[in-house]
Amino acid sequence: MAESHKDKVIIVGCGPGLKSYISPKALYNIKKARILVGSRRLLKLFPGVDAEKVVLEKNYGVLVQKIAEWSRSKQVVVLVSGDPCFFSYTRMIVRKMGRERCTIIPGISSMQLAFAAAGESWDDACFISLHGRNDKYEQLVKKVREYNKVGILTDHKNTPAVIARHLIKQGIQKRQMFICKNLSLPEESIHETDLASATNMNTSGSAVVIIKNTNHEIR
Ligand SMILES: C[S@@+](CC[C@H](N)C(=O)[O-])C[C@H]1O[C@@H](n2cnc3c(N)ncnc32)[C@H](O)[C@@H]1O
Known part of the structure; x- marks a missing residue:
């Protein structure tokens, strides 16, 4: 089940809050992160993931640019609440990086x-x-x-x-x-x-x- 994500960002839907709503596929992909980006609340869900943690605040624009750069050399995983394709900054990342450089793992939306x-x-x-x-x-x-x-x-x-x-x-x-x-x-x-x-x-x-x-x- 090895998947190649070279040069790609992985955007993972983390569901509405309770960790057991996160899919096994999402958890599998989160473990691959070398850089893990997300809100403080979402990052706290994964204390055991051995990755550099980057907190997302109101810095969307700058961060999207950095995500695009970092993902050239490291596996970047972006945590999103609920489902990534339902009212989230996923669209900014896809617009910046192009669909072919984004792998989106759905989540359960609020x-x-x-x-x-x-x-x-x-x-x-x-x-x-x-x-x-x-x-x-x-x-x-x-x-x-x-x-x-x-x-x-x-x-x-x-x-x-x-x-x-x-x-x-x-x-x-x-x-x-x-x-x-x-x-x-x-x-x-x-x-x-x-x-x-x-x-x-x-x-x-x-x-x-x-x-x-x-x-x-x-x-
Ligand atoms: C930026 S939107 C993200 C939506 C997310 N992508 C989704 O699919 O649920 C944030 C809004 O989602 C809703 N939301 C997120 N988590 C929730 C929860 N656990 N209970 C109720 N509403 C929630 C609230 O309306 C909140 O202001």
């Missing part, structure tokens, strides 16, 4: 886990990220009007309460809301509510929100 926790299929859903994006509310309203289910990545500013208030202000009323916090972690919570009740909800930590139109007929 979005997948949220839909599983809510007991909802996600094949008919639409997605948006408000993580670090305050300018996406117009798009959000459009998607919520158009789709039966919308999965939303949130952050400390664009919280479930802020989202609920915005949708109500835009005249959207009857929607079910699932607030899925800290998925897979000991402090996990799944809250099923409606927009009006969510407006005053205090949330902290990572959260995925699912907005569902309960009036929608099953076709």
